[in-house]
Amino acid sequence: MSLTEAEFLYPDYDFAPHWFEHGGVRQHYLDEGEGSPLLMLHGNPTWSYMWRDLVRDLRSDHRCIVPDHIGMGRSDRPDESVYTYTASSRLADLERLVQHLVAERGLPARGWTLIGHDWGGIIGMAWARRRPEWLARIVILNSAAFPMPTGYRLPWYLRLIRGGGRPPAWLVHRTNTFALAASRLGSASPLPPPVRRAYVDPYRDRHRRLAVLRFIQDIPLTSADPAWPLIDVGLVESPQLAALPMLVCWGGRDRVFDHHFLAEWLRRFPSAEVHLFPRAGHFVHEDARHEVTARLREFLGRPTEGQR
Template sequence: MGFADYPFTSRYQTIDGHRLHYIDEGQGPTLLFLHGNPTSSYLWRNVIKPLRDRYRCVAPDLIGFGRSDKPELDYRFLTHYHYIREFVAALDLKDVTLVLHDWGGPIGFRLAQQEPRRVARLCFMETFPFTFDWEEFPLAARPLFFAFRRQRLSYWLLQRHNLFVDLVLRLSTFRPLPRSVMAAYRAPFPDARSRYPIRVFPGELPINDRDTEAHRAIEEIERGLAGMPQPMLLLHFHPGAVLGRSRVAWLAQRLPDLEVVDGGRGLHYVPEDRPERIAEALEDWLRRRLPEPVRGALPAARVAAEDDRFGGALTWTFADTEHGGMVAAWSSHGLVMLSFAEDVDDGRAQLARRFPKASLEAADQGAIANLLAAPAATPLHLVGTPFQRAVWRALLEIPPGQTRHYGELAHALRSQARAVGSAVGSNRIALLVPCHRVVPRAGGLGGYHWGVARKKALLAAEGVKEP
């Protein structure tokens, strides 16, 4: 296939009476590619080609871009977000990895923050989930974008003369774009009217000289970065245009589970400059981040998402054990919960809080004794976020009588100790997923959901002296 080829089947989804064009290629874990200005799904063609054999690659054209309809809309940031959110809902996309560039970044980060049950991971490059000022804007581009943000000049430069495609796009790659590629980018914008969506985006940039709805929305995204649970991959290119070294460091301080990978030489439209590198880095990261089946569990275990979304049938029981009162619950795929409880009522209340949509049916009262007698034979159904499941699988590798530090697990998972600690604390399968074997590097036992005294007793029973 040639560099300009777009060998994909066009599909359309109607949102609010208007058609969004998209491609949906391959099978496997879902990757959702979001583009920015003035591109389309065409931007991602050479990234998708090597990935579609192992992944489901979905790439929409924003409303007003590519082959999507161009109705009479304001084309502001929140309008684009609305259409993408409805598109994701219409296709019922779940456990999604977002791949983001340019304006696709703020759209995708907002989606991840507002729809965390759909978005499991993010990969982003040359984008801005934050506000900034003119001092941070690339020096060479400041006069041009200053003009793009002026009412009369923007019409003349962007709608009449199509400078965003013919100048900004063309000068923002190291690789000279062939005439066939430029023709593909020009095709959706044959006249001044069709270029209005291009013209709107520069005025929406979250620069500190305007208090706009878009600026406030992206400020909200920025404030929410530190609380995002999804693992993320940032591809950093040199010299880049949007994400310089200082901003990469700024993001690394705020995002709890961020891995930064050097993408090599690139300007702004890096999927044109380095598509092979993007595909390679993304696949390597996904290979380490995507959940795998656990202890013989059926494939459904790896696609189970947030706890409160699990609405299947559960069998459950309570029993007094040598460790104290315990409640256990099973789905059709395996054990989903084994928790210490004061009594039957406390156990049922814990189940109701953790799985509010599940239907509960009583199980044999001897079931807990049976699973404790043969824990290795018990299939597990880990219900949690993909990162939580990755941490819990790491706990399964800690042998009895040994402990691990949070930092050791974080290093192995290419994450941070804080994120690992949060995932360890969310585990609700006691004993079999041995979160009691994780302790602080600084000494002491650290926390435990069911109490430090119980953690001490469990470690002592395994021959571990208090750290």
């Protein structure tokens, strides 16, 4: 099911839509600006709208590629007989999209900057580990890309939904509770009502929420889980990936990705540049949007090893 143009008239989101079709399913993405490519990947239950401020600020010097995962944002909502809503499918979607952009839309096969948040970090880093030679930099906002850190326990409400119990799973699929909660609890400071509406609206009908539920149910905890291959990456990163410049912008009041995850990022990437925003929540890009944009712009302005 496709969504109409009029359904996406939200604050600061006046970008031209682009579409990539594969297997009869259309994936929406933004393609703004010129210059070295930035790949911005959202998580659950957000969509490309979350990156609007970065796109508007950075498109003068960079080409911003911002996809909506299938079943989210402006992308199609196929039936599960057509599309498998798993993290592995998202990784395959990303690889196909990038290959299309390189082959058909003139983007380079080198010099990409990956920017990931929430599930976007998991999916993006799985792609990066397969294609480290394509990357110039990595930027991480409250996210993960490895098994649950020692001492961490998934919040009870996510455990209930993930377990498939009828009441919690029913609430996520039959009502818009999860997206509504994220729009209010994801940020430490209240979002303006029009911005909250923009986050929630793509999931306002039941048939538009399947991806939201499946993302929660796909959270990998053990080697038996379908998404486990995306995070089963060993104790250390490859030297090629670990050598890349990395920027971490972290909201200290995140209810899910807490200090355990930040510590693991630093253990794996000890040379990463870290900016902790102690008063920001999971939506660090909203709570500290001006600071995050400034840090990212400065980070992108530095020459990489290949540019020196």
